[in-house]
Amino acid sequence: MNHVAADWEGHSVEELKDRWRRSHVYLYSQADSTNTRAKHLARSGSMPGTIVVADAQAAGRGIANRRWHSPAGSGLYLSLILRPARVPNARLIPLLAGLGAARAAERTAAGVRVELKWPNDLIVNDRKLGGVLVEASWAAEAPVWLVIGVGINVHLQTADFPNELQSVATSLDAAAGRRVSRLALADALIPELEAACDVLPERLDEQRLQRIAQRDWLQNRRCVLERPGDERLSGVAAGIGPDGALVFIPDTGPPVAVSVGRVRTDHLLTPDY
Numbered sequence: 001m002n003h004v005a006a007d008w009e010g011h012s013v014e015e016l017k018d019r020w021r022r023s024h025v026y027l028y029s030q031a032d033s034t035n036t037r038a039k040h041l042a043r044s045g046s047m048p049g050t051i052v053v054a055d056a057q058a059a060g061r062g063i064a065n066r067r068w069h070s071p072a073g074s075g076l077y078l079s080l081i082l083r084p085a086r087v088p089n090a091r092l093i094p095l096l097a098g099l100g101a102a103r104a105a106e107r108t109a110a111g112v113r114v115e116l117k118w119p120n121d122l123i124v125n126d127r128k129l130g131g132v133l134v135e136a137s138w139a140a141e142a143p144v145w146l147v148i149g150v151g152i153n154v155h156l157q158t159a160d161f162p163n164e165l166q167s168v169a170t171s172l173d174a175a176a177g178r179r180v181s182r183l184a185l186a187d188a189l190i191p192e193l194e195a196a197c198d199v200l201p202e203r204l205d206e207q208r209l210q211r212i213a214q215r216d217w218l219q220n221r222r223c224v225l226e227r228p229g230d231e232r233l234s235g236v237a238a239g240i241g242p243d244g245a246l247v248f249i250p251d252t253g254p255p256v257a258v259s260v261g262r263v264r265t266d267h268l269l270t271p272d273y
């Protein structure tokens with residue numbers, strides 16, 4: 001299931017180490033999941049800054065164990081290992097990483113506007129472009145390691161997605177109307193992720209809060225909130241707080257700050273994407 005590769009996008013692993021200024025880069029022509037590979041590496045002591053990239057994933061994963069459609073040569077499937085000294089608020093990591101990924105995607109595909117759907121989705125033109133999957137191992141309240149996985153649809157066209165995703169998914173090529181480089185996207189993404197997660201805050205500062213608010217796709221949208229073990233609530237999303245919680249105003253009752261859950265809108269109804 002896991003096939004190591006000597007190169008990716010025409011560059012050898014040694015060239016990519018130089019290009020991305022790090023000593024540990026692992027390439028796969030096919031991996032089960034770059035997050036799974038990165039977690040194994042992290043458990044066996046791999047350095048912070050280690051990058052895992054796959055051309056295809058046989059068992060790409062999204063949040064809530066959903067499948068991440070990862071055909072060969074079509075998307076960016078990348079995971080980064082970090083070992084931060086402190087993680088005062090883990091809820092912020094997907095948001096900060098998502099912000100970094102949105103900035104990287106926009107720089108690579110000029111003219112494309114990338115929004116964020118709380119808590120971990122990248123959205124373009126009301127469709128899902130990509131997502132972030134953060135996994136961690138904790139000991140005594142401190143993280144031993146973090147794996148930040150980013151999946152971005154790059155070269156996929158509508159027909160390349162499974163039927164049930166065709167009306168809700170998009171890619172950078174489709175949005176830009178031209179072929180976007182996966183290598184340039186990885187070049188832009190890696191420093192954005194590292195900068196976003198360099199010193200992890202407990203609360204979002206004004207600048208980050210504003211940057212996220214400017215891209216908040218859910219803002220003022222009617223949606224249905226689903227929380228584990230709770231009934232569904234209809235209402236309106238009203239922004240993201242400094243603690244990373246989604247502010248949700250139910251049709252009846254007072255506003256709630258949602259830390260864990262998901263929201264579905266009329267636009268993105270597919271349950272598994």
Ligand code: BTN
Binds near residue numbers: 130
């Ligand atoms: C989501 O939308 O739920 C998150 C999707 C994250 C997919 C990426 S692809 C690279 C990394 N490896 C995985 O198996 N998942 C993440």
